[in-house]
Amino acid sequence: MMKLAPILPCYNSHSFSFLPRSFSNTKSTTLPRAEMSSSSSWAVEMEKAASSPSLPPFPDKRVVLGCGAVSVDYLATVASFPQPDDKIRSLSLKVADDAQGRNVLMELQADGVDASHIVVAKEGNSPFTYIIVDNQTKTRTCIHTPGYPPMLPEDLTKTSLFSALENANLVYFDGRLHETALVVAEEASQRKIPILIDAERKREGLDDLLNLATFVVCSKRFPQAWTTASSTPAALVSMLLRLPNLKFVIVTLGEEGSIMLERSVNDASEKEETDVESLLESLKQNIDASATTPMCISSKSLRISADGIGAVSGRLFLGTAEVIPPSELVDTTGAGDAFIGAVLYGICAGMSPEKMLPFAAQVAAAGCRALGARSGLPWRADPRLAPFWS
Template sequence: MSSDSDEYGLPLPESCIIVGFGGVCVDLLATVTCFPVPDSKMRSTQLKVQGGGNAGNALTCAARLGLKPRIIAKVANDIQGRALLEELEVDGVDTSFMVVSKEGTTPFSYIIIDTQKKTRTCIFNPGEYPPMKPEDLHSTNLVSILAGSKVVYFDGRMLDTAIVIAQEAFQQNIPILVDAEKPRKGLDNLLRLTDYIICSKNFPQVWTEASTIPKALVSIMLRLPKLKFVIVTLGKDGCIMLERCVDGISPLEEMDIDSTFESLTKRKDDTITMPTCIASSIMKFKAKGEGCMCGKLYIGTAEKIPPSKLIDTTGAGDAFVGAILCAICANFSPQIMLTFASYVAATNCKALGARSGLPYRTDPYLASFTH
């Protein structure tokens, strides 16, 4: 660890380069007092134009937390594309490996935020430019992009190109993290190379066809032997994580994964407003029809944000991913990693847009996660 904790809220290792590949776009955010009914007119109470996209948001979060991200993505050579590049650079994201298309238009999203019900609705437009293809990458350039990287992150899109980058990262023994939002053609090939997975609530059961999320996590770990952990994000209900452990303790207690999950859930203290984490002991987890694996189960809670402070949940998942990338580089324990990521995600929900509320490394509260 760096010894500059007096100057910064969050100390990190000296070299913390990461690489991310995925989507960037422009977000057009409008707040309304209630979601409009069809064929009606309504005034917005606030409007913001800001950079978006899973990869762009997650790497912006990582940069503000002190990492040195390099992004691989593609935009069009239009006003929006150039603005995206400038915004990322201002936040400390290295855009020198971005591909700029001479034709077409940059992707954008319309996002409507209902300030009464605290919901957000996204309408995505993919733009009219050629999507990024493996031909956009040059092998010599790819080696230099990955040089010195602590981890490589993928948002689960443009998988033909993602696989090319992941295979090079695999050859260089660089850990890989994938944000798996939903099953896509070619995703399985990427997951086989992956060390860490963060996924949405629905992904585990859809991908494995298991009857419960905990069972699905066991199945994911058994199907992907390279995987070190998988995290499922549950929004206001926090997250669940299953970590692989070395089977060096004998005999280990064999437990049903659902029973362990229920037991941990009962230990949650609903009176605590800040994020917490509860962990099982190391066990051999079994799930009917899925087999057994040696691991540790964690339940992380989300910060309880008062309605008056909850502004917009856009990009909360991306903020969580950015914080996990930081935690991996800082060698945080799983308990600290999950509470840290939940805090960062909650902080981002207290401002409009996916990036406005992202905390900086100088946030004094962040220092508490290193003690």
């Protein structure tokens, strides 16, 4: 059974009252200034998945520690987004524990992870987000209210931190509350545990985390915003040059798929440089425009350059997204989180990029077929994931 080490949430909450009803039957163990819980319902599903003869065994290195946000979402679907000063009625309302960091790790659960989490108990306000899902455009608009007081490094005892990292094979950060996250990241780095950073947008202290990153998954706008490069492909080259510990960087592009730049193990400095823009265009020429399922096109190991930035030895990958029929598209909330969760699983399972990117796209697309970030997540035994287990 895959085991997930405790999540270290970036926001404090004064109680579990915001958790959905499905989390009510949880076991708990008291820790210093902290409370650990896990959902037994996930374990039941995992046992079913593990008993299936068609599924491969769980990965050997499968303990993932996550440091991220804990909050509550109020998801209201509307016929169309309101104009200023309008008054409209919602078509449906869903209240869910759908924080970014938790979403990512819940996707790992759906793929066979037994999850638990630590919540530091303090009096204060829990963070929450109002999400308006527009049925007409199939988009969502989020209004987030941070929690208070924030989690501070002194809230995390060394005993809790060392215990959480003891068997961890991979650590995930969503970039929230950098001071506390950096304490965890520095300890993980000293233990030579790989680190994946979710770079959604520029945040205070994010640079310190990125300097320790082994893997980075970015939102569409982040690479150029962080590097000031003229294009996304050039920005990926810049990121690998600026972050020497980085093994790969992925930028998610929504319905346009994803781009991944992987640093080569073997130096290709003797090879002629290939412009990253031209290389990406050549990969696009190999996409099957009639395909509706995710696919990945990859380059050979090359010396990949960006004008005015420099060159790295690596491979470029172009991943496509699943084409979701309009009648099946419900809500894109959490699609990026689902993608990252699948990437984490792919790393644990030792998937090649050619398999990992389509796998992550498939999982993200499944989540878009239900309201909220988690309702549509596929279990490991889901038939839609069967091609990735062969």
